Amino acid sequence: MGFISHSLAAFLVLAGTTPLVSGRSLPPRNTLVPRGASPGFNCEFPQNWKPCNNDTNRDCWVIDPNGKRYDINTDYERDTPPGIERxxxxxxxxxxxxxxxxxxxxxxxxxxxxxxxxxxxxxxxxxxxxxxxxxxxxxxxxxxxxxxxxxxxxxxxxxxxxxxxxxxxxxxxxxxxxxxxxxxxxxxxxxxxxxxxxxxxxxxxxxxxxxxxxxxxxxxxxxxxxxxxxxxxxxxxxxxxxxxxxxxxxxxxxxxxxxxxxxxxxxxxxxxxxxxxxxxxxxxxxxxxxxxxxxxxxxxxxxxxxxxxxxxxxxxxxxxxxxxxxxxxxxxxxxxxxxxxxxxxxxxxxxxxxxxxxxxxxxxxxxxxxxxxxxxxxxxxxxxxxxxxxxxxxxxxxLQPIVPWTIGAPQNNITNNTYHTGLHLGQPFRGNVLRWDITDTPMFLNFSNPTLFNTKNTTWDPEYAVVDYNYTDGENGDKFVYMVITSGSLKGATPAKVPAWHPIHLHGHDFAILAQSSNPWDPVTGPNSFQPINATRRDVAGLPNGGYLAIAFKPDNPGAWLLHCHIAWHASSGLALQILERQNEILLKNGPLDQQRAGCAKWDEWNAIHKVDQDDSGI
CATH class of the missing domain: 2.60.40.420 (Cupredoxins -  blue copper proteins)
Known part of the structure; x- marks a missing residue:
């Protein structure tokens, strides 16, 4: 599949059309045709907004009627331009x-x-x-x-x-x-x-x-x-x-x-x-x-x-x-x-x-x-x-972000939120086989009973690998929680866990990388290695073999969010946990679950006939 080029004349198009939706006339909108977009595709903005992205000005995107720019320096976690439904x-x-x-x-x-x-x-x-x-x-x-x-x-x-x-x-x-x-x-x-x-x-x-x-x-x-x-x-x-x-x-x-x-x-x-x-x-x-x-x-x-x-x-x-x-x-x-x-x-x-x-x-x-x-x-x-x-x-x-984060001290206790990945030697799990884990119990989910159906729980099945992150992001959205993930057990732990390289992915957040080291984690001296000033941000980072990964993120997104190794074999084996973020706010902040409940009823009906033989974590 190749790129699709457009002439400069067609690159910025200011349109005054009034498309009809359900018989209603919408206000005129301005459009931007991104170079390389699919044929007929364009970005749409309110009529008085001015697109500003072109061959020599890729860092700008759009300017509102008051002259405010949405560009590469905009803090996109706090400010987003208007768009349309796709x-x-x-x-x-x-x-x-x-x-x-x-x-x-x-x-x-x-x-x-x-x-x-x-x-x-x-x-x-x-x-x-x-x-x-x-x-x-x-x-x-x-x-x-x-x-x-x-x-x-x-x-x-x-x-x-x-x-x-x-x-x-x-x-x-x-x-x-x-x-x-x-x-x-x-x-x-x-x-x-x-x-x-x-x-x-x-x-x-x-x-x-x-x-x-x-x-x-x-x-x-x-x-x-x-x-x-x-x-x-x-x-x-x-x-x-x-x-x-x-x-x-x-x-x-x-x-x-x-x-x-x-x-x-x-x-x-x-x-x-x-x-x-x-x-x-x-x-x-x-x-x-x-x-x-x-x-x-x-x-x-x-x-x-x-x-x-x-x-x-x-x-x-x-x-x-x-x-x-x-x-x-x-x-x-x-x-x-x-x-x-x-x-x-x-x-x-x-x-x-x-x-x-x-x-x-x-x-x-x-x-x-x-x-x-x-x-x-x-x-x-x-x-x-x-x-x-x-x-x-x-x-x-x-990897220096254009928009930096100022990362303060953690709200949580790092020791309580340190997790050890690996194979538990000598501890066969479901199917009498060794499995990867991150919480000492490999994840194993019930397809028919999603976590979001159980947000009033006060206790959890260990196989759901749920960890509590009931913290806020502060009035200005500038408070953070920390997490340390090690590859293998801490020194002297029994039974020992087998270390390995794991690409760790967190759903629902970007995280800052405080430290990424091939040295074993030391809870006393390890925090001295943290680098919180304009730290690299992303949503997948490598956990070095035998070392550790320390991350920080804003607890600003209520929900049950998966953190897992993205080697599919390891995730399916059980190397995952769920971050239960601001549990009491999940149903208030998120949409209704009617579609999920209807889907579960159809799944149960189908599965009663086909009887899926689940041998993995489910993810």
Whole structure:
């Protein structure tokens, strides 16, 4: 999928139309047509608002009638421009699919494709997405990865937490306001289902912290299994062998054993290209690079950052980056073609097909063509950038947010909110197998009894892994809570937990990274390592193998919010907890649960016949 360019004359359109909705005439509105948007797409504002985004002014977005600018410096957690409702409908079904030359007989796809349909909106819009489930043997849900969902916890799309799975031939409609901008992805949170293809890109148009000329639609980088992800998860529980990917896909394109193809794009010399990258895999940490080209990084997850340059990006599962690439190679290739590489390191604890791990050709997934090189069938002659592929995130010193947070002392006791991830040796759990956990009891949810149906509880089943965060964000929204997550047990703990690398994702919030260390956590000296001044913010961060991750976030979003490892095998095994935030306010701040209760009744009716054999956490 390539970019769609528009002439400068068409870039800013001031329209005075009066569209009809239900027979009513709406006030005239101004429109902005984002370069690279889908045909017919535009951002709409009230008539007296002035769009200000163009080729030489990407940091501005719109100006209100009083001259107030909404731009890259606007605190988007406090202030959002007006938008419109954006309705979409998607359908999830099962069919054969061959993205790399090998047919997967029962891929699970959104609108019969992978990646699924691009869902596109503008900063300030309200998204409305109707999801219909046509899968014959699975329920489903859709999670909006990284989206704040402020006051809309019931739309988070996590079965067993915010809703029951959507039953076969049933539908669920998600509706929420977009207070952030940038790109992400949406995916199923039903067991390991997204590993079979239920994932697609999400794009929210808004300002950028550097200028560019052309824009690509978001790129999903993903591992791909020829077997069912559900069968692969069984190997996680009883292996060896552990789950293993067969190939790497770049936007749904890959090659395997001499078949398949490469993702292709064209560069025009001297132009600047905005490229949005998403690690949408179930088990692989990637390094993204374009031979002989510099990547100017301008955002991480949904957070705009001060631009910096690099030759490659280390991207954990669920993480996203926006980069600008100038079509000006530092070393020209002999045939005008350059490899896009999505490389994987065996240093990460995620198993992979041995051939894929050792064959760099398999990790060359895309081709950039200049000029007449598009007419030839020969492969690039460019050489690999010196990439030290490993599991470490991009250093936090490089990721400086444009809008800083001032992080004060924690409201909570850090010791009480320190959690230890790992495999509990010698403690088999459901199915008499070892499982990953974060609260000493692996998560195991009841699909038919979501947490949101039980917000008056005073005690919880340990298998729901609920932790209490009954704090406020203060009158000015400037109070924080801290959390420390370790990889493995504290020294001397029994039974010992096995450490590993884990990409940790928090729903419903951005968090600040106070510390990210490969050293074991020491509760006495550890807090001395915290760096709260303009700390890196994001919604996924790597927990180093044997080390710790310390984060801070604002408890300003009442709900039951999942925190989990985004290695699908680990999350499904049980490595997750629920942050129960401001419990007494959840039903007051969020919408009614009528749709959830109706969906649960249909799920129970369907499940009484099909009898789903749940062997995982549910997420």
């Amino acid at each position: 309705p979409y409908s998607i359908e999830i079904d099962e069919s054969p699919f061959s993205p790399d030359g090998t047919v997967k007989p029962l891929a699970k796809l959104i609108d019969k494709k992978f990646p699924g349909t691009l869902i596109e909106a503008c900063w300030g819009d309200t998204l409305i997405v109707n999801v219909k489930n046509k899968l014959p043997d699975n329920g489903t849900t859709i999670h909006w990865h990284g989206v704040r969902l402020l006051g809309s916890n019931e739309m988070d799309g996590v079965n067993g937490v915010t809703q029951c799975p959507v039953a076969q031939d049933d539908s669920f409609t998600y509706k929420f306001k977009l207070t952030q901008y940038g790109h992400s992805w949406y995916h199923s949170h039903y067991s390991t289902q997204y590993g079979d293809g239920v994932a697609g890109p999400l794009l929210i148009h808004g300002p950028n912290s550097a200028n560019w000329d052309y824009e690509w639609t978001p790129l999903l980088v993903s591992d791909w299994l020829h077997d069912s992800a559900f069968a692969a998860f069984h190997n996680e529980l009883v292996g060896p062998p552990l789950p293993m990917a067969d190939t790497i896909l770049l936007n749904g394109t890959g090659h395997f054993n001499g078949s398949g193809s490469y993702f292709n794009q064209t560069f025009v010399a001297g132009k600047r290209y905005l490229i949005r990258i998403i690690n949408a895999s179930v088990g692989l940490h990637f390094h993204f690079s374009i031979d002989n080209h510099i990547l100017q990084v301008i955002s991480t997850d949904f957070v705009p950052i001060k631009p910096y340059n690099t030759t490659s990006l280390s991207i954990g599962i669920g993480q996203r980056y926006s980069v600008i690439v100038e079509a000006k190679p530092d070393t020209p290739s002999s045939n005008g073609k350059y490899w896009i590489r999505t490389e994987y390191s065996t240093a990460c604890n995620n198993p992979i097909n041995d051939i894929l791990a050792t064959n760099l050709d398999r990790q060359r997934t895309g081709i950039i063509c200049y000029g007449n090189s598009t007419n030839s069938t020969d492969l690039p002659t460019s050489t690999r950038t010196d990439v030290a592929a490993g599991c470490a995130d991009v250093p936090t010193a490089s």
